Amino acid sequence: MNGVELRLMDKPEFDLDISDLIPEKIAGKSLDTIKRIRLSHGNRRIALGDLFELNEIPDETIMFNGATRKLRRIGRGMTSGTIEVRGNAGDELGSLMSGGTIKVRGSAGDYVGGSMHGGAIEISGSTGDFTGGALPSSPLGMRNGLIRVGKDVGGRTGDRMRRGLIIVNGDAGGYCGTNMVAGTIIVAGRSAPGIGLGMRRGTIVALQAPSELPATFNDCGTYSLAILAVLSAYVRSIDRRAFSRLRAMSEVRRFTGDIGCNGQGEILTACQT
């Protein structure tokens, strides 16, 4: 078979765990077989066909149409292929994924890309807390890959992040990049207080200077950094909107910290004119 479109017939009453519906698990299966996949619906198991209308589509994609926030763990653990979500997605979208692409035309809940190892997640709307952060069961946040968010992210984005890139085209909620170990977060909009607290290493590029930085970050001066041009060239191929704003930042002010934990992380902010 090719791809499959899943259209919700009724809004689920409880959260629905979709983690069994990833490209590698349904490859080669017929629509009837897929319909018989049993999903966790609240504290019960329910056949997928009881909630979704299934259609075969030419692209090798799993497409959720009319999705709601009740659909949790979409693309969890996927290693390849493409998932498209039209509507909103629930928590843990793309958590633990190591490859492939998830595109959401809408918003998503908490833990988007939680502890992911690779692959790419694109969200046109906003996401909840802990985007790219560590799942409660995991010591580290995202370890590789890319998360692009078209609008705002919630609190503690990139918490305990180890590697990879998060691009936020809107505002970042409180405590962005807390406890970061490495990796890069770009925030095009405003950053709420608490940014970078507990950072060991890693980079937060705040295209709008945060109104408030933790007292445990020290000013290292204003520079034109070659690495920002390299980052800008990379971002150009994946997010034109963020690229145009990043490119305009010829000089940055560099703050390092969190010195409260001997951290060598950095927050690069646009220079105030």
Add this chain to the structure above:
Amino acid sequence: MKINGVAIENTFAEAFPMKAARIIVTAANDTWADHAGQAMTGFATSVIACGCEAGIERVLKPSETPDGRPGVSVLLFTMSKKELIKQIQNRVGQCVLTCPTTACYSGLEEGDPIALGKNLRFFGDGYQISKKFGRTRYWRVPVMDGEFVCEEQTRMVKAIGGGNFLILAETQDQALAASERAIKAMRRIPNVIMPFPGGVVRSGSKVGSKYDTLPASTNHRFCPTLKGLVDTALPDVVGAVLEIVIDGLDTDSIDAATKVGIKAACAMGRKRGIVGITAGNYGGDLGPYHFKLREILK
């Protein structure tokens, strides 16, 4: 075969397999990119004593470099992978890292990965920063003018060294003028370098010597001042010979460089003192690559 009355000898250049890497060096402006490129490719005319053969392949516009700054593309050639790794580390470490405002990147996407900034990062003494964008890792090493950015790896590819041709002229001035014309034309060809000073070598060598300790010595049959003494290879009218050695990433590029170089040299013509074009070889038994002059110029 003649071009503008200049005789093209029916012979071939004999070349050898080498290992090569392309490095992109950028800087705040053209001047400093050139300083870094010149330093990095200094004392790199011949693998016999320099460890590698290296040269600036071409000057890069800001739009052609990874960080949008002016730069130069450098090619390095060695006889072994081990030597290439050593030469890159030493030359980037001593000539690029030290040069104000520079950054250093891989110029090849295919080939075996070898270290570029992987070991140089330790100069940062723990303050170095790793940044991985997509599949490429960069190192940011804090230095006194800011940061030295260096890609972690570059690529090593199979290459060819020792393509060549010789310009036979009536006088030294004429040989030099023809060589300069040839080099100017050849520098427009990508994937090649002419590693000798100004791209030109006057001390063509033969294998061996009367002295046991020397592996190579002057090619006496091409020395005009010995014409009356030895079994010379030169016609009576020849008063100077200059050689252009070409290292390239592939045979097509060396062919192209040889062709434009010879044509540019021959543009002066027999009337302005250019007598002939020939090439250096060892009888064809040593090097697997033979660049036949007349076939290339067809």
